[in-house]
Amino acid sequence: MSDAKIIDGKAFAAKLREDITSEVTKLKADHGVTPGLAVILVGEDPASQVYVRNKGKQTLECGMNSYEHKLSPDTPQADLLALIAKLNADPNVHGILCQLPVPDHIDEQAILAAIDPAKDVDGFHVVNAGALATGGEGFAPCTPYGCLMLLKDTLGDLSGKRAVVVGRSNIVGKPMAQLLLKESCTVTIAHSRTRDLPDEVRRADIVIAAVGRPNMIKGDWIAPGATVIDVGINRIEGDAGKMKLVGDVEFATASKVAGAITPVPGGVGPMTIACLLNNTLISACRANGVAVPKLGFDG
């Protein structure tokens, strides 16, 4: 068995950001509109700080405006809701993202519900989750949407393929399953209570791993030639006590069997931010009655 094709999410995301930058340039020149993304971070979680910094940097690089709101960890929920209300009403803000997780004293669902669905570029509001499930116009969550771009770039038409999504979270597993269903895949959602998980995975042409457990999915679970998308981003101790990033799939064994596989890092992660910028561009177009460009997919 020859080794799998490595799906270069980092390069794909860079190309997508270039296309977004061109569209932003046009939007400014033709309509005088600059897309704006507001990112809210409550608290000082180091990983979250890194993500927020990267988002801000890439937002500016695409020619968009970036508004960062860093709030102390003990910010009352009412203050956060007041900030969201202000951003909802601000015409210069086209996308609003509140970095998750939020501290325990804040009700995550209340925060997500407060964001105007038309500015919910994360796609986490129930209105957007419902639109995705029923075929309406909304925002698809960034991580699964990025996975779909990589899958279609790798495989072309997905219809009739067996896909297994391992993980049932609201932010990845469930919306991923909806997107694959829209592409006419036969979709299985597996999770911690699934009986004989290796067997479910072995039946799949497409494996989406989104459980958050390092190296859980082994090479001998993968059907020869299958396409493997690894959403996991796990920090574990590597050689000499140095921390390293690994996915939910055991890459060394899976890459011997799969037809194509995403690495961690450099796979799905960069796609998440690129799709966030894409959603912000879409929002700015919709808010100004401009035709929405369809980026990230051929044809």
Ligand SMILES: Nc1nc(=O)c2c([nH]1)NC[C@@H]1CN(c3ccc(C(=O)N[C@@H](CCC(=O)O)C(=O)O)cc3)C=[N+]21
């Ligand atoms: N409201 C909200 N929306 C989010 O989209 C959101 C969130 N909260 N909370 C945290 C997670 C995590 N997330 C990532 C984004 C980019 C990379 C990324 O670019 N990863 C690089 C490596 C980065 C590194 O070295 O740490 C890669 O995989 O190559 C990873 C993870 C967005 N999230």
